[in-house]
Amino acid sequence: MSSPPATAAASAAVCNKYCDARDPSLSPQDRAPVTAAVASRSIVLHFDDADAMGWASIDNGGPGDRVWLDRSMDGGRTWAGGSRLGDTAVPSGGRGWRTQMFNVDDWNTRGVGALRACGQPAGGAIACTAWARTTWNAAGRSTAAATSLMMSFDRSSKLFGGNGWWTSANALTAVIDNIRISGMGSYRYAIAEVYDKNINAQGGQFRNEYLDDTGWWGLAWIEAYDLTGDRRYLDTARADADHMYANWNNTCGGGVRWNSNGNYKNAITNELYLRLTSALHNRIPGDTTYLNRAKSEWNWFKNSGMINGDHLINDGLNDSCVNNGQPTWTYNQGVILGALTEFHRATGDSALLTTARQLADSSTVRLQTNGVLREPGEGDSCTGDGPSFKGAYVRGLGALNRQLSDHPYAPALTRWANSAYDHDRNALDQYGPHWSGGNGTSDYGCQQSVLDLLNAATN
Template identity: 40%
Template sequence: MMIIDENNSINETLNWAEVTATRLVICYYNETSGIWLNELAWQSGNTLESLANFLSHLDSPLKYVFNNTFIKTGMFIGGDCFDDYQWWLLGWLQAYSVDQNINYLHRAADIYDIIVDKAWNVTQCSGGIQWCPTNGYKNAITNELFLSCSMRLHPYATILGKSSTYYLNWALKEWQWFENSGIINADYLINDGLNSNDNICVNNNQTTWTYNQGVILSGLALLYNATNNKTLLNIAQNIADATIQKLTYSNGILKEPCEPNCDNDQKLFKGIFVRHLSYLLPYLIDPIHIQKYTLFLQQNAISVSMTNRCELDGLFGLFWNNTSINNCDSTRDTATTSSVLDLFLSIVNTQQQITTSNWILLGMGNCMDDQNFSMSNFYKNDVTENICRTTADNDIGAIAYDYELKCNGNGFCRIRTLSDRSLTPTGWTYEVGNAITVTRTNKIILTNCYLRTN
């Protein structure tokens, strides 16, 4: 029996990111519209960034989504407001960082130019980006996105025909306004926005959404990197610390303030927070904070991996602290699953590992040996993953198992075993194979290979 120790080279978190990203594309990406099923349009821009983050770690045929989405969508696919535009701006920038198609960079820059031209105004709250073309509300997320977008575009200023400090100057202008606006409260949490009365603007004390605590982190990190102003890192750490202290369950698992009754917009917020926290981490210089945030991300990823994935469709739900026996609750959809993909990728970015059970995810595809041979196995169609794993647990000769979950929910299990034919479980079929171990997978989509670790 093959035993994997804690120093194994299997990157289970990256493997989980791969199978999650693949399922999101194969089963839920609409090639005709260029956006994901069951997501709001702005959320698909966010999922595009998540997919690009995954593809920055592992080459995959999923990259075709970039060009298809570019062709099928326009600049304003995200919605009617300036925050909607900017989720897609960040998605295209991340796609460009992975696949050097200059069209992606230009689309991001074109969106930015429209925001600068149409959204910054001083008639209300003395500056800042307003929420929508027809709504002058100054909210946190639209301005945080503008700070982050400015700094993400900053390295490309010359390529885009701007002065070398064009985007940096806008970022500095945005941060000066944001910091002085009062939108960061006394607890170092960011409220939803500002109330305005005769151009006197004050914090509206509305909900401190997790994504409002997240997007600001990457903007401040990049601004620090450009200016060497360490105060920016201190502020970012204060916001992250406050989030971990006040927007979590008692066991440290991230909690959206709306739980358990979040709407479709809010389902994606936690993933945005952890993604931008992971963007902040490489710029930190304090080892205590680096360790604190890394452990926080690991703790959340372990909780999600153990309790949150529905075996009926492979989707993850809203609750990262799922203490019920129902991991197939009605909250799960592509948005909540995209959020969990962000969580897995945040762990990959920290170069840490998680191990959640005595079966480690070896990778996507069927379980094979180095010669691409298959072991002898028991197999059964129309079986749940829980039954598949339980049967493997009970087979003393089981080395690994692979489980295929099709988009329609049909499941197929194959248990790779050293047991002989006489030990075939009732209702299962025995198949002879040539291999005596499992070392790799063949990358067949919608199939996961799990390796026994004890």
């Protein structure tokens, strides 16, 4: 099959190592990850992984059949500006044809892309392959998941999913962890972009009336500081912790309230506060303030009643300051593990790891279904808050696992990661809500959670 003549692209040409509309005969390889069929025609997406370009072909057809590429910069959600790239027709006397090669990504604008091949028999219906991408920035399980997550990074708002707030803090944390673990720094730019764009949003310094939101951001900036050494991130984490401290009151004997407009005391807010204050102490030479706050937090939390008889943590306390019996969400079981690990580093108290291990032993067993972690009441959606919970859980479990010399939770993390990879992943390395497989959509909440899982399983 010879190369077709150049055709006008539907959008401005993208130039990376090479510019759009390159001859496929120049590709050093041909990998075909996805195909589609229509009216006996075979539509194939081809990749030149070495140069991060792709092309489409249609075969077993006839003259007038058309073939083209679509390119999306948001994981296949939209592609209006990258529609019908290389659109061309099978010439007279032919049975098949191919487009020229087009770039998957737009590195000049930090666009993380995907391609699909589409074809249309003469006068017939259109069929397209699934979306896929090259192995560029996706050579391993975790880096592929990180790249897929970055497809949800909004280049305008600098938040994931367009306007996700505390969930963006978790997504950024997962990306930072992946940089540290994998050594792939391609998305390091997102740290400063998120910070610079949103530093003055809401209450400023990533604070607002929801104190758990503030805690998530504070921990994200601890991670950013650890990776970059940039002091402004540590200063913001400190401002976040101080904001949380200002919302500590005597309702139920202590603790940080969930919302500055009420007095509800819940687990996640106080677990985040314990980890954040401990982390600040471990990074500020000569500190006593944050250490004392961490000690006060743990003394209150362990006696609050939120830890139930099964060594699981319910959502919070009712108006009578008694465990409210609400679901044992996975993130409540995981953040405390990372918090106790960080608090142990601050104090050297081995009893903290004993407690953490007791909690982890319970949750890794009681929150599994058929050997795989499952959120209580887990649904098929990847939007909203819940899809981020399992990621926060495995992040904390991974931190504890690294601290313990026998790494007791490595088998579970590996088993869950293998299950998700084998049963919950599409051709674009997008993951759904069920790590054991099943129905479900894909979006950045689920993607962040599985990136946390793959990070924890490989670290």
